[in-house]
Amino acid sequence: MGEWRAYAALGVAQIRSVTVYRASFLVEVFGNMGATVFDVLTVLVLFRATPEVGGFSLREAVLIVGLSSAGFALADFAVGNVDRLKTYVRAGTLDAVLVRPLPALPQLLLMDLPIRKTLRVVFGLVVLGVAVAANDIHWTPLRLFLIVLTPLAATVFFGSIFVLSASLAFWWVDSGEIGAAFTYGGRDFTSYPISVYGSWFRNLFAYALGFGFVAYQPALALLGRADPLGLPAWAGFLSPLVALGAATIAAGVWRAGIRHYRSTGS
Amino acid sequence: MIKMQDLKKDFTVRVKAGRFRRLKRTVAAVDGVSLTIERGEMVGYIGPNGAGKSTTLKMLTGVLTPSSGEVSVCGLTPVPQRTRLALRIGVVFGQRSQLWWDLPLRESFELLRHVYRVPAAGHATRLRRCRDLLDLDEFLDTPVRQLSLGQRMRGELTAALLHGPEVLFLDEPTIGLDVVSKQAVRSFLAELGRTGDVTLVLTTHDLADIERLCERLVVIDHGRVVHDGSIEALHARYGSRRSLVADLDRPLPDGFTLDGTTLTSVTANGHRVTFTLDSVTAGVAVAGLVAAVAVRDLSVVEPDIEDVVARLYTER
Numbered sequence: 001m002g003e004w005r006a007y008a009a010l011g012v013a014q015i016r017s018v019t020v021y022r023a024s025f026l027v028e029v030f031g032n033m034g035a036t037v038f039d040v041l042t043v044l045v046l047f048r049a050t051p052e053v054g055g056f057s058l059r060e061a062v063l064i065v066g067l068s069s070a071g072f073a074l075a076d077f078a079v080g081n082v083d084r085l086k087t088y089v090r091a092g093t094l095d096a097v098l099v100r101p102l103p104a105l106p107q108l109l110l111m112d113l114p115i116r117k118t119l120r121v122v123f124g125l126v127v128l129g130v131a132v133a134a135n136d137i138h139w140t141p142l143r144l145f146l147i148v149l150t151p152l153a154a155t156v157f158f159g160s161i162f163v164l165s166a167s168l169a170f171w172w173v174d175s176g177e178i179g180a181a182f183t184y185g186g187r188d189f190t191s192y193p194i195s196v197y198g199s200w201f202r203n204l205f206a207y208a209l210g211f212g213f214v215a216y217q218p219a220l221a222l223l224g225r226a227d228p229l230g231l232p233a234w235a236g237f238l239s240p241l242v243a244l245g246a247a248t249i250a251a252g253v254w255r256a257g258i259r260h261y262r263s264t265g266s
Numbered sequence: 267m268i269k270m271q272d273l274k275k276d277f278t279v280r281v282k283a284g285r286f287r288r289l290k291r292t293v294a295a296v297d298g299v300s301l302t303i304e305r306g307e308m309v310g311y312i313g314p315n316g317a318g319k320s321t322t323l324k325m326l327t328g329v330l331t332p333s334s335g336e337v338s339v340c341g342l343t344p345v346p347q348r349t350r351l352a353l354r355i356g357v358v359f360g361q362r363s364q365l366w367w368d369l370p371l372r373e374s375f376e377l378l379r380h381v382y383r384v385p386a387a388g389h390a391t392r393l394r395r396c397r398d399l400l401d402l403d404e405f406l407d408t409p410v411r412q413l414s415l416g417q418r419m420r421g422e423l424t425a426a427l428l429h430g431p432e433v434l435f436l437d438e439p440t441i442g443l444d445v446v447s448k449q450a451v452r453s454f455l456a457e458l459g460r461t462g463d464v465t466l467v468l469t470t471h472d473l474a475d476i477e478r479l480c481e482r483l484v485v486i487d488h489g490r491v492v493h494d495g496s497i498e499a500l501h502a503r504y505g506s507r508r509s510l511v512a513d514l515d516r517p518l519p520d521g522f523t524l525d526g527t528t529l530t531s532v533t534a535n536g537h538r539v540t541f542t543l544d545s546v547t548a549g550v551a552v553a554g555l556v557a558a559v560a561v562r563d564l565s566v567v568e569p570d571i572e573d574v575v576a577r578l579y580t581e582r
């Protein structure tokens with residue numbers, strides 16, 4: 001209870017700090033929006049060149065993109081700030097976070113405002129909405145449940161990826177953008193039908209690491225299509241399990257990372 | 267209140283050896299420190315640069331995980347119980363800020379009240395006391411990034427105290443402060459120590475802080491404790507003596523000796539002389555000197571802590 005009030009106070013303080021820099025704030029909002037638009041354009045351009053990718057039509061593929069980008073945008077909004085960790089670790093300023101009576105991760109997330117990422121969330125949800133409308137989905141209660149569940153599980157999944165890639169900085173101070181490459185690579189992987197990938201690559205990322213269950217398998221279940229790769233329809237409902245697994249691993253790695261933190265000489 | 271048992275922290279650093287080769291080297295920053303500090307003690311924790319002072323404080327506050335050994339602060343183990351411990355301790359790392367860069371001090375303090383979940387009344391009382399003793403009123407509404415170093419430091423101290431901590435860890439709280447600010451900080455801490463319920467561990471390179479505040483002095487070097495005791499004990503250990511400085515009407519005659527003292531310096535053409543008191547009291551020495559030569563002015567000088575500590579550091 002008290003902790004929630006503490007987080008609320010930290011959030012409000014951040015809003016107050018940000019309003020001091022309103023001009024740069026607007027620039028950032030639109031800059032971020034631009035990046036998301038580009039992601040979707042990439043997919044559209046790809047399909048202009050070939051009407052079909054991996055056995056999927058443009059409409060069907062956009063559903064995969066929509067599920068993935070809605071989840072990603074929500075995750076970026078909620079925990080994307082964690083990528084600032086590497087600056088704090090490098091400068092040793094995480095010390096100040098660690099001596100406060102709150103867990104480090106929520107504090108870090110509240111050290112910068114995700115308001116500027118709200119437009120991305122809106123855009124991601126719009127893409128999902130358009131994709132759902134464009135496909136002729138035969139709605140059943142189970143599918144309605146799935147269309148809500150999938151983006152949420154994707155949020156947890158991508159959120160875990162954000163935390164995992166940021167944690168790299170605890171062991172490797174000069175990791176630079178490698179963590180980000182992993183995060184965005186993961187998102188891009190989930191945006192395409194996994195049938196387009198080569199088999200060992202697919203086995204590793206889609207099945208072993210679970211990326212295939214985030215958007216691809218749920219999209220099949222929503223569309224009522226059989227999986228060309230042979231998994232049964234219920235595989236579309238595995239995303240919460242995969243997300244839970246990812247979150248557990250991320251929490252463990254984060255905790256180990258905090259213990260591995262070495263500060264800087266002072 | 268604080269217990270350390272054979273506490274160690276090693277850092278692995280990679281040193282360049284040739285163009286591509288990197289060698290791993292282990293630096294023992296803290297190398298087996300055992301200390302017990304009771305409630306209400308004010309301990310000066312000093313040592314030369316790189317001795318391991320900051321590293322020790324980081325282990326005591328739960329920021330760093332010890333490589334081996336045991337720590338307990340307020341009966342808690344800092345690393346697994348970090349957030350619980352944080353409610354009961356106050357920390358100032360002179361080189362790091364606890365405050366919110368873009369917010370005025372006043373708002374930072376208000377925010378800390380929520381972060382530490384303390385009742386408004388106690389918070390307000392403590393804030394009022396800090397405002398009076400540290401003269402904060404002048405810049406209470408200035409954003410932190412616009413404060414001078416000394417002003418910010420006074421803000422940091424206040425921030426560390428608003429939740430009424432039982433133990434205070436201060437890492438170089440007087441670094442970069444002017445004489446007046448230093449004195450303000452020292453009297454503030456002295457005032458705090460008078461009540462006897464706050465335990466204080468202070469690192470500094472300004473030994474005047476220690477002389478003014480700390481009964482107990484712990485000196486570390488290369489991660490090991492080399493002295494633990496009062497300042498007097500340190501003087502006794504190194505045989506530092508008080509000395510008698512006198513201004514004379516006429517230069518001191520050649521071959522002059524004063525029983526139980528050593529003549530250590532003659533300056534100002536023989537008009538100013540200094541005797542170290544080896545085995546007599548100041549009274550006896552003064553009487554002996556005044557009887558022998560015409561003395562215009564004299565004073566008794568206490569041994570200099572800087573000299574003793576410098577000897578301790580260079581001895582290694």
Ligand SMILES: Nc1ncnc2c1ncn2[C@@H]1O[C@H](COP(=O)(O)OP(=O)(O)OP(=O)(O)O)[C@@H](O)[C@H]1O
Nearest residue numbers: 262263264265266277295315316317318319320321
């Ligand atoms: N994050 C780190 N990584 C590697 N080595 C470190 C790190 N932090 C400290 N050290 C090393 O540990 C030793 C002790 O450092 P520490 O900062 O504790 O010294 P200190 O006593 O606080 O010195 P100073 O008086 O200069 O502040 C030094 O040799 C330093 O190089």
Ligand SMILES: [Mg+2]
Nearest residue numbers: 266319320437
């Ligand atoms: Mg230090």
